[in-house]
Amino acid sequence: MFKLLKECGSARRGVLTTRHGEIQTPIFMPVGTQATVKAMTPSQVEDVGAQIILGNTYHLNLRPGSKLVEAMGGLHKFMNWEKPILTDSGGFQVFSLAQLRKVKEEGIEFRSHLDGKKLFLGPKECYQIQAELGTDIAMVLDECPPFPCERTACESAVQRTIRWAQEFKNHADNDGFIERGHHVFGIIQGSIYDDLRIQCAEALADLNFPGYAVGGVSVGEPEEEMIRQVAACAPVMPREKPRYVMGVGTPPQLLQMIGLGMDMFDCVMPTRLARHANVFTVDGLINLKNERYKHDDTPIMNADNYTCRNFSRAYLRHLVQAKELLASTLLSIHNLHFFLDLMSQARAHIEAGDYDAWSKAWIERFTFKD
Amino acid sequence: MFKLLKECGSARRGVLTTRHGEIQTPIFMPVGTQATVKAMTPSQVEDVGAQIILGNTYHLNLRPGSKLVEAMGGLHKFMNWEKPILTDSGGFQVFSLAQLRKVKEEGIEFRSHLDGKKLFLGPKECYQIQAELGTDIAMVLDECPPFPCERTACESAVQRTIRWAQEFKNHADNDGFIERGHHVFGIIQGSIYDDLRIQCAEALADLNFPGYAVGGVSVGEPEEEMIRQVAACAPVMPREKPRYVMGVGTPPQLLQMIGLGMDMFDCVMPTRLARHANVFTVDGLINLKNERYKHDDTPIMNADNYTCRNFSRAYLRHLVQAKELLASTLLSIHNLHFFLDLMSQARAHIEAGDYDAWSKAWIERFTFKD
Numbered sequence: 001m002f003k004l005l006k007e008c009g010s011a012r013r014g015v016l017t018t019r020h021g022e023i024q025t026p027i028f029m030p031v032g033t034q035a036t037v038k039a040m041t042p043s044q045v046e047d048v049g050a051q052i053i054l055g056n057t058y059h060l061n062l063r064p065g066s067k068l069v070e071a072m073g074g075l076h077k078f079m080n081w082e083k084p085i086l087t088d089s090g091g092f093q094v095f096s097l098a099q100l101r102k103v104k105e106e107g108i109e110f111r112s113h114l115d116g117k118k119l120f121l122g123p124k125e126c127y128q129i130q131a132e133l134g135t136d137i138a139m140v141l142d143e144c145p146p147f148p149c150e151r152t153a154c155e156s157a158v159q160r161t162i163r164w165a166q167e168f169k170n171h172a173d174n175d176g177f178i179e180r181g182h183h184v185f186g187i188i189q190g191s192i193y194d195d196l197r198i199q200c201a202e203a204l205a206d207l208n209f210p211g212y213a214v215g216g217v218s219v220g221e222p223e224e225e226m227i228r229q230v231a232a233c234a235p236v237m238p239r240e241k242p243r244y245v246m247g248v249g250t251p252p253q254l255l256q257m258i259g260l261g262m263d264m265f266d267c268v269m270p271t272r273l274a275r276h277a278n279v280f281t282v283d284g285l286i287n288l289k290n291e292r293y294k295h296d297d298t299p300i301m302n303a304d305n306y307t308c309r310n311f312s313r314a315y316l317r318h319l320v321q322a323k324e325l326l327a328s329t330l331l332s333i334h335n336l337h338f339f340l341d342l343m344s345q346a347r348a349h350i351e352a353g354d355y356d357a358w359s360k361a362w363i364e365r366f367t368f369k370d
Numbered sequence: 371m372f373k374l375l376k377e378c379g380s381a382r383r384g385v386l387t388t389r390h391g392e393i394q395t396p397i398f399m400p401v402g403t404q405a406t407v408k409a410m411t412p413s414q415v416e417d418v419g420a421q422i423i424l425g426n427t428y429h430l431n432l433r434p435g436s437k438l439v440e441a442m443g444g445l446h447k448f449m450n451w452e453k454p455i456l457t458d459s460g461g462f463q464v465f466s467l468a469q470l471r472k473v474k475e476e477g478i479e480f481r482s483h484l485d486g487k488k489l490f491l492g493p494k495e496c497y498q499i500q501a502e503l504g505t506d507i508a509m510v511l512d513e514c515p516p517f518p519c520e521r522t523a524c525e526s527a528v529q530r531t532i533r534w535a536q537e538f539k540n541h542a543d544n545d546g547f548i549e550r551g552h553h554v555f556g557i558i559q560g561s562i563y564d565d566l567r568i569q570c571a572e573a574l575a576d577l578n579f580p581g582y583a584v585g586g587v588s589v590g591e592p593e594e595e596m597i598r599q600v601a602a603c604a605p606v607m608p609r610e611k612p613r614y615v616m617g618v619g620t621p622p623q624l625l626q627m628i629g630l631g632m633d634m635f636d637c638v639m640p641t642r643l644a645r646h647a648n649v650f651t652v653d654g655l656i657n658l659k660n661e662r663y664k665h666d667d668t669p670i671m672n673a674d675n676y677t678c679r680n681f682s683r684a685y686l687r688h689l690v691q692a693k694e695l696l697a698s699t700l701l702s703i704h705n706l707h708f709f710l711d712l713m714s715q716a717r718a719h720i721e722a723g724d725y726d727a728w729s730k731a732w733i734e735r736f737t738f739k740d
Contacts (some may be wrong), residue, residue, distance in 0.1 A: 036694050041696065063691060213654065297441075315448050324408065
């Protein structure tokens, strides 16, 4: 169940209800690839304000396996996370295996990157795995075309994406999955071809999914092209359903896409950059390896999170230089809090009715140069 | 200030007052080598019951440097740890550099293991560094003989240890260090030679240190020999001063040494073993990599710590197999809590007057086999 609370230009303030509670949108979802948000405990993830996290179907299916997770009471109980979880379809990871996979009409044959074992992922298997994990929001299996992609190849990927979406939903419906309060989101593909994106979005809309995602962005195309693709999809995505852009993005990109009417996002960027000593401030990204922070006794920024309340840049830089695990934890805490707090500010400005002016000023101040 | 609250056989229950609060003894001190207990936040270290942690002078002096730490307000503020800190002398690490160091009467010339830079550590430098770190308990510079060690070499190490202890204390006294409430502990050396241990202990006792340590144990000698050396020192260590055995040990060793009248211990074992998937239970050590824990939905043991309250062995094993950083954090939390809780139990049994019977039964139950 998704409820639109307020619109401000194209930006939207909503609330999505799941089996594990409500999600206030727009929202950023921290990525917990292998049943853990890297380097953080669930209580640290909760403390930074996460409302929902993402799990990776491909990784969890290989290790520890969805059957084991199911036997342990489902992914929430297994990893001790009581709030909502969204799982991807695993398709994106399988497609990126390149030499190790073969796409057929029934699904994708591939080999595990861990042990080379031959495996198969079709709409049925994809649904089954996510159902065993006990996800709150399941993503349909889609075919994600590479960038760049010839139009004919993209046309066939879109057709297959639509057929697989239909098949996935049939399995979920037959199983009473959506009836029991789980969500299933359709995924719009079409690469750079607006008419294919629109065709895909309209076909999926006819299937009446509880939510819709823009997939196949941030796959190597220029930033402007990515924003353009999201903008092309927005008008044909049902207004009354949540809209999710998969696998993105930078803070300015998130604000731009919220401005285009998108509600949900996920990205490994904040945690991955943290593990490489890059941290976010309102003025932009800084790299704590930089000598200039050696004697800096100020926090990363004036933010209300465990890291900024308690530690100086000088200390955090020391942890980085000494290759201490605690660096990853403390910097991940800060970066995730930064993303989640940004979403909280975005929600407040949509409510206040000044979203576009605020986001424009925010984006202008932020820079990626240190 | 050390106050003996109760004795039970040779075991002692005491309280040591420092500039950063009281320490209830017997106590185990988690090791925070590089201004962090590895893979844990200070609040996690506090949550498992740590009363005091140890910092390594050698490592902190090389990186980030004691002058920088001093400029940042001292080690407590730098690493956000408001409870007591003990720092070692750095001598043990310098001696273990082998080819990279040269012992002279004035001190030790050595090269940094990080960048090969030529450095010098004498009693004066050793005091100065620890004073700059702002430690609550400073350890004198000593000469730690290897195992095995010829008697003549050991004799000269003991003599040098006594001279350096005197010199270290002179610097601390001239600086008003002890007057300001800091502690300085003397270190008893002498390897396997009881008469040298006794000679060293008596000479140090004459210098009237606020506390005394048994050093040079756990350097390769058999376990029985280690216990024997501690037993040889115990009768000549002042009764009214805290007694610290450096760098040990296993839970059964700790209980035995408490039974011999020792009060303080430190060891990297609980955190290092945790990072290699080995966790403690009352029945002994188990290795979570073992296939038998794959479907084990029980906690490591029935213990009141974050890890055991929230996660199954199956989940922890998954984190280990997937090489997730969270494994190090959660297993370190459990192992440290295990050691600290054992000390808490020891204190209770000394108070109750049944320490020897309790510790004997505890040791018999515990095994290192999985």
